[in-house]
Amino acid sequence: MRIKLLVLTMAVAATAIAQPRCEITLSDNWQFCKGSCDNDGAVWKTVSVPHDWAISGPFDKKWDLQTVAIEQNGEKQATEKSGRSGALPWIGEGHYRRTFQIPEGYEHAELVFDGAMAEPSVSINGHKAGYWAYGYNAFRIDITPYIKTGDNLLEVDLKNVEESSRWYPGAGIYRPVKLVLTPKSHIDMWQTCVQTLSIQENKALIRVSAKVENPLEEQEIFISLIDRDGQIVKTNWVKVPAHGDLTSTIEVEEPSLWTPETPYLYTLGLSLVREDVDEAAGIADVVTIDETRLRFGIRTVSVSEEGGFQLNGVTRKIKGVCLHHDLGPLGTAINKSALIRQIKTMKEMGCDAIRTSHNMPSQMQMDICDSLGMMVMAESFDMWLYPKCKNGYARFFNEWADRDITNLVLVNRNHPSIIMWSIGNEIPEQGSEKGREISCHLQELCHQLDPTRPVTQGMDRAEEALKSGFAQVMDVPGFNYRVHKYSKNIEQLPQGFLLGSETASTVSSRGVYKFPVEITDNSRYASWAPTYDPTAIQTADGQCSSYDVEYCSWSNLPDDDWVWQDDKPWVIGEFVWTGYDYLGEPTPYDEYWPSRSSYFGICDLAGLPKDRYWLYRSKWNKDEHTIHLLPHWTWDKKRRGEMTPVYCYTDYPTAELFVNGKSQGKISKNPASRLDRYRLRWNDVRYEPGEIKVVVYDGQGNLAGERIIRTAGKPAKLQLDAWMAEGHLLKADGDDLAFVTVSLTDAQGTLIPDASDQLTFEVSGAGSFEAVCNGDATSLESFTQPTMKLFHGQLVVIVRSTKEAGAITLKVTDEHLNLSQAIDIPTR
Numbered sequence: 001m002r003i004k005l006l007v008l009t010m011a012v013a014a015t016a017i018a019q020p021r022c023e024i025t026l027s028d029n030w031q032f033c034k035g036s037c038d039n040d041g042a043v044w045k046t047v048s049v050p051h052d053w054a055i056s057g058p059f060d061k062k063w064d065l066q067t068v069a070i071e072q073n074g075e076k077q078a079t080e081k082s083g084r085s086g087a088l089p090w091i092g093e094g095h096y097r098r099t100f101q102i103p104e105g106y107e108h109a110e111l112v113f114d115g116a117m118a119e120p121s122v123s124i125n126g127h128k129a130g131y132w133a134y135g136y137n138a139f140r141i142d143i144t145p146y147i148k149t150g151d152n153l154l155e156v157d158l159k160n161v162e163e164s165s166r167w168y169p170g171a172g173i174y175r176p177v178k179l180v181l182t183p184k185s186h187i188d189m190w191q192t193c194v195q196t197l198s199i200q201e202n203k204a205l206i207r208v209s210a211k212v213e214n215p216l217e218e219q220e221i222f223i224s225l226i227d228r229d230g231q232i233v234k235t236n237w238v239k240v241p242a243h244g245d246l247t248s249t250i251e252v253e254e255p256s257l258w259t260p261e262t263p264y265l266y267t268l269g270l271s272l273v274r275e276d277v278d279e280a281a282g283i284a285d286v287v288t289i290d291e292t293r294l295r296f297g298i299r300t301v302s303v304s305e306e307g308g309f310q311l312n313g314v315t316r317k318i319k320g321v322c323l324h325h326d327l328g329p330l331g332t333a334i335n336k337s338a339l340i341r342q343i344k345t346m347k348e349m350g351c352d353a354i355r356t357s358h359n360m361p362s363q364m365q366m367d368i369c370d371s372l373g374m375m376v377m378a379e380s381f382d383m384w385l386y387p388k389c390k391n392g393y394a395r396f397f398n399e400w401a402d403r404d405i406t407n408l409v410l411v412n413r414n415h416p417s418i419i420m421w422s423i424g425n426e427i428p429e430q431g432s433e434k435g436r437e438i439s440c441h442l443q444e445l446c447h448q449l450d451p452t453r454p455v456t457q458g459m460d461r462a463e464e465a466l467k468s469g470f471a472q473v474m475d476v477p478g479f480n481y482r483v484h485k486y487s488k489n490i491e492q493l494p495q496g497f498l499l500g501s502e503t504a505s506t507v508s509s510r511g512v513y514k515f516p517v518e519i520t521d522n523s524r525y526a527s528w529a530p531t532y533d534p535t536a537i538q539t540a541d542g543q544c545s546s547y548d549v550e551y552c553s554w555s556n557l558p559d560d561d562w563v564w565q566d567d568k569p570w571v572i573g574e575f576v577w578t579g580y581d582y583l584g585e586p587t588p589y590d591e592y593w594p595s596r597s598s599y600f601g602i603c604d605l606a607g608l609p610k611d612r613y614w615l616y617r618s619k620w621n622k623d624e625h626t627i628h629l630l631p632h633w634t635w636d637k638k639r640r641g642e643m644t645p646v647y648c649y650t651d652y653p654t655a656e657l658f659v660n661g662k663s664q665g666k667i668s669k670n671p672a673s674r675l676d677r678y679r680l681r682w683n684d685v686r687y688e689p690g691e692i693k694v695v696v697y698d699g700q701g702n703l704a705g706e707r708i709i710r711t712a713g714k715p716a717k718l719q720l721d722a723w724m725a726e727g728h729l730l731k732a733d734g735d736d737l738a739f740v741t742v743s744l745t746d747a748q749g750t751l752i753p754d755a756s757d758q759l760t761f762e763v764s765g766a767g768s769f770e771a772v773c774n775g776d777a778t779s780l781e782s783f784t785q786p787t788m789k790l791f792h793g794q795l796v797v798i799v800r801s802t803k804e805a806g807a808i809t810l811k812v813t814d815e816h817l818n819l820s821q822a823i824d825i826p827t828r
C-alpha cells in the first residue's frame, strides 16, 4: 500500500477526493453602505475588497479633530491636532454584504479575514457568526453551522470611533477575505507549521507539525518537501493519532537556505489519506481526504551576546525601516503591486528588514517579503492597558491581547521572512511591575506558539524600563531613539546587546531646501515646547528641508545612529522611522493646518525617493555605488551669490565639487565630525546658474565617477516613467497597478524643481485611473480625482488594469503650458 500511496500522492491526483479543499477569495461584488443603513433610503454601492471607504476624502480638519496632549512627545497641555489621523472621513459605521455559493456536499466552511477596520461583526444568513475587536489582526470564523448549499448571505458590520488612533487607520474591509471549504476531516492550516531546528554541515533538521480536525481511523499524512524547481526532495509518512496532532522531523541534505540575498523557498505538501477497503470486492484503495500546500524557507534565527543577531549562524546588523500599513494614495486597501514596489524600492536602497509598526502585517505583504527577501519584525500593539489615545486598543487589551498575539503568531509563523515578534511599541507601562509582568506573559505566549523566534518590543523610556526590569526580561531589548543612552543601557542589560527598534525620525519634504541650512529639532513649532516660537508656526510653510538636518526633540539624524551601529558590536541593528511617509502624524506640523501626512519617510507618500534615500543607500547598499548631489541648481535671481551648500551622498570617501568648472575644494569624509563622517558637504558654495559637478575618488585616490546637476531652462515637456511589478506590462487581472512618475522638465530633461502646475489625467483602453499623489503633506487635493498639482516638479499617477487584456493609455495634460504627453501600457 505504501508504494501505491506514494505514487498516487506524488502525482498529486490520488483517488478522487469527495469534496476537495477549495479556497475562494471573496473580492468582487460586495455591496457597501456607510452610516446607518437599515432604512430604505440607504445608499449601497458595488465595491471590490480590499476596500478603504475613507481614502477618497474629502480632506477636512474636522474629521477626528483631536484636542490632546501627546504624552509620548512630552506634551503637558492639550492643543488642537488637526491632521493627526489623516484628516480623512474614516470614523463611523460601514456595512458590507455579498452572497457566496456553497457547492453541494461541503462539510466544513471557514471565513478568514486578514484584517477589517474596525471591530468587524460577521453574520451569515442572518446569524451572528463572529466578531473581532482589533482592526489590524487576522481572524477566522467557523461558519459551518450557518451555511447551506447554494446562495448564502455574508454581512460584515464595521465601526470606527474617534480618538482611537495616532495615525490614519483606514476604514473598511481593507485586506482580503477568504472562504475555505474542506471536508469535515481536514488539515487545519493555522495549526500547521514548519520550523528549522538546526542547520549543520550542509544538513538541516526541520520539524513539521500539523493538526487534523475530526480525525478518522486509519488516516495517514503524506508529507513532501518540494524544491523551487518542483522536485520532491524528501517525503515522510505519519500516522494520524486520535487527537489529530502530529509532528515529523525531517533531515534535508544540502538545503538551500533562505536569506534576504537568496530568498529560497520550498513548498511543503500535505496529503491526508485513508485506506478504503472494499471487503466484498476484496480490494483496498487509497482515498485522499484533504490536500494542501504551504511555502516555507529553511533558515535559523538567533540572538546572543557573542554573535549579536544571526541568520543561519552568520552575524549581520539589521538595516531596517519601520513601515505603516497605508499605501499612501491607495489608503489602507492592500494591493500586491503596491507592496512589491514598496519592498523592492527599500531593497534597492540596501535595506534588509522592515518593522510592521505598530500592528500585524498582511499575509500578502509577508508573502512578498518571503519571496523578495526582506526580513520582518512583526509587531502587534501600540498600547496595552494604558491608553495612548482615548479610545485606542486599551479598551480591548485585557480581553483580547492573548487572542491577538495567538492569531499573529499562528497566521504568520510559516513565513521565513519573520525574524522576531514584537509585543509592543513604547508601552506606557514600561516603568511598572505590571508592565514587566505583561511583557513576560506575552513573550512566553509567543514562545509557546513559536519557540524559534526571539521576542522584542520598542522602549522609549530607557531609565524607567531598566529600573522596572521591563527591558531585562525581553529576548531582544529594543530602544526607540535616544542613542546617547545606549552605553548606559547596555551596562544594565544581561542580554549583552540591544536593538535600535526605532531610529532617526528625521523629517524632510521631497524637493524642499531651506536656507540657511540649520540643524534643528523643530521644537519651535510645538506650542508645548520651551523653545516654542509662535511666529515660526504662523510663517511656516508646512514643509521640512531636504538637507536632512531636521528631526524631532526625541529623535536624531541618520548619521547619529550610524555612529552607534558602526562602533558598537553590541548594537545589533536599527529600524529607521520610516521607509515611507504615511497618512497622519504630521510632526513637526501637528498643530499646523493644512498638513495631514508625515514627513518622516525616506520616500514620500507617492513612493518617490527623497534625498535621504541616497544617504541610506550610500551606507547600506554594498553592491552598487551611490553618487547623489543636492540641492537642485535652479534658483531664482534672489539666490544668486547666496550661500547655497552642496551635499554629496556617496559611498566613496573623497570628492571634489565644481561650480561652472571652478573647484570648490576636494574633501574627504571626517569620522570626527557629526555631519561629515557619512556625508560630503561644501557649506560655502555661492549660487550661480549653470552646473554643479562632483567628481568622486575611491580609497586609493582613483577617480571613480561623477555627477552633474544643471540649472533648468524653460519648461518644455512632461516625462512619463512607468513602474510595473512585472517589468513592462500589467497583468490583465483587474488588480495590477502601474505607477507612472510624471516630471516636468526642460528640453534637455532637467527637472523644473519648483513646478506646481495643475495636471489632468485621462486613462483609456484596458485600464482605469486609480489614484494620484504628489507627496505634498499639505495638499488637500483628492487622491482619487484625475487632477493634481505637481509638487516640486513631480507626481505619481496610478493606473489599474481591467480583466481584459489590451493596452492602456494614460494621457497627462498641463493646460497652463499647453503640454500633453501619453504613455501606453500593455496588459496581458
Ligand code: GAL
Residues within 6 Å of the ligand: 072, 358, 425, 426, 460, 480, 502, 505, 552, 555, 577, 585, 587
Ligand atoms: C515614536 C513612535 C512612532 C512615531 C514616532 C515619530 O515615538 O513610536 O509611532 O510616533 O515616534 O517620531
